[in-house]
Amino acid sequence: MARNSRRTVKAMLESKPVRFGIVGCGSASIPVCEAIMASPLTDLTAVYDVNEDLANDISQRFHVQKMGTVNELLTDQLVDAVYIAVPHYLLAPLTQQALEAGKHSLTEKPLAISLEEVDQLIKLAIKQQLALGVFYEMRYAPAHASARELIQAGAIGNIIGVQIQTLIDKPLSYWQAGYTGRSRNPWRGIKAQAGGGVVLMNTSHLLDALAYVTGLMVTSVSAEIGTLVSSVEVEDTATATLRFNNGAIGSLIAGAHINGAHQEEYFNLYGTEGQLRLPDPYGSDPLRIYLRRAWGDFPAEQWHSIPTESVSVYQRAIEDFVQAVQSKGCVPIDAKAARQVLAVVLGIYQSAAEKRTISIS
Numbered sequence: 001m002a003r004n005s006r007r008t009v010k011a012m013l014e015s016k017p018v019r020f021g022i023v024g025c026g027s028a029s030i031p032v033c034e035a036i037m038a039s040p041l042t043d044l045t046a047v048y049d050v051n052e053d054l055a056n057d058i059s060q061r062f063h064v065q066k067m068g069t070v071n072e073l074l075t076d077q078l079v080d081a082v083y084i085a086v087p088h089y090l091l092a093p094l095t096q097q098a099l100e101a102g103k104h105s106l107t108e109k110p111l112a113i114s115l116e117e118v119d120q121l122i123k124l125a126i127k128q129q130l131a132l133g134v135f136y137e138m139r140y141a142p143a144h145a146s147a148r149e150l151i152q153a154g155a156i157g158n159i160i161g162v163q164i165q166t167l168i169d170k171p172l173s174y175w176q177a178g179y180t181g182r183s184r185n186p187w188r189g190i191k192a193q194a195g196g197g198v199v200l201m202n203t204s205h206l207l208d209a210l211a212y213v214t215g216l217m218v219t220s221v222s223a224e225i226g227t228l229v230s231s232v233e234v235e236d237t238a239t240a241t242l243r244f245n246n247g248a249i250g251s252l253i254a255g256a257h258i259n260g261a262h263q264e265e266y267f268n269l270y271g272t273e274g275q276l277r278l279p280d281p282y283g284s285d286p287l288r289i290y291l292r293r294a295w296g297d298f299p300a301e302q303w304h305s306i307p308t309e310s311v312s313v314y315q316r317a318i319e320d321f322v323q324a325v326q327s328k329g330c331v332p333i334d335a336k337a338a339r340q341v342l343a344v345v346l347g348i349y350q351s352a353a354e355k356r357t358i359s360i361s
């Protein structure tokens with residue numbers, strides 16, 4: 001809460017709570033509904049899902065009205081903003097519908113499966129003067145904020161190398177019903193519906209967090225992808241070499257079926273004056289830093305551990321979005337940030353398909 005750019009808590013509480021409607025009541029919606037209920041800045045007023053059982057479940061769990069159609073939810077006067085969490089190919093069309101209906105939209109990542117869709121949504125949100133946020137909540141992990149401050153202050157000097165890894169041990173049943181089995185639908189493994197596999201689904205979070213922490217942009221990629229364990233249409237394994245706009249070089253490895261992997265989604269940053277090892281945002285390990293020269297209280301030539309506090313990244317993401325809605329200000333995780341991530345992911349797919357290095361514009 002100590003961020004200067006945020007409005008004071010008092011000012012936010014004095015505004016009326018932002019009333020959310022939920023479109024899509026699958027796995028992703030549960031922690032988000034909990035965070036909306038927990039925040040004094042938000043109310044949950046309506047839910048909708050094509051799967052009536054799941055809509056009923058959320059309606060009963062959170063004592064909120066279930067709508068019969070998406071249109072009913074989008075025209076309801078008690079809904080100011082919608083959170084949209086549906087299969088990837090439906091994110092952009094439903095976000096478009098929400099914006100056209102005059103609702104602010106907080107849409108799940110990756111927002112869309114093509115850059116053209118993202119560009120149209122950016123234009124539409126500007127035209128409608130509505131907030132359009134994307135739910136890349138992982139950037140709010142406390143270690144990311146600390147790493148960002150250290151980098152901005154110059155603690156590790158100029159970044160020369162980046163190592164990104166997304167190693168997950170997913171059960172094969174994941175492709176049919178996600179981790180939880182809450183919604184049995186094979187969309188995650190169908191290319192036209194998911195847009196991509198482990199890189200789009202999981203590494204996208206790290207690409208967003210990396211841009212947030214370092215301010216660096218990927219300028220080219222050279223990649224290989226494969227479907228090596230499962231029998232789906234999207235990749236379950238990927239590697240890539242990345243070049244960044246400051247000249248730094250990076251490597252990325254992603255795997256959905258890495259035996260024994262546990263909390264191994266993170267990135268390391270190598271600088272001219274030290275290095276930072278970010279912990280898995282889902283775990284409780286500390287941020288680790290090595291310094292070539294002394295920095296504040298930290299002596300030189302040693303590793304230091306910086307403990308991370310426990311926060312609800314979901315609530316932080318929602319409250320920052322609400323702040324933008326209430327103040328008509330900039331959305332912190334906006335469609336442009338999501339576009340940057342999607343451009344890198346699509347570049348990885350194109351590079352693998354065409355066996356060449358792809359420039360990211």
Ligand SMILES: NC(=O)c1ccc[n+]([C@@H]2O[C@H](COP(=O)([O-])OP(=O)(O)OC[C@H]3O[C@@H](n4cnc5c(N)ncnc54)[C@H](O)[C@@H]3O)[C@@H](O)[C@H]2O)c1
Binds near residue numbers: 182
């Ligand atoms: N930010 C995160 O940490 C996080 C975590 C998990 C998933 N996600 C994202 O959330 C989104 C949904 O993923 P999920 O795991 O909840 O999937 P899911 O399959 O569990 O849920 C999707 C839900 O959308 C519903 N649906 C389908 N078509 C619809 C329509 N036209 N109108 C309304 N509802 C419709 C389905 O019935 C289902 O209940 C994806 O974009 C995914 O990448 C984000």
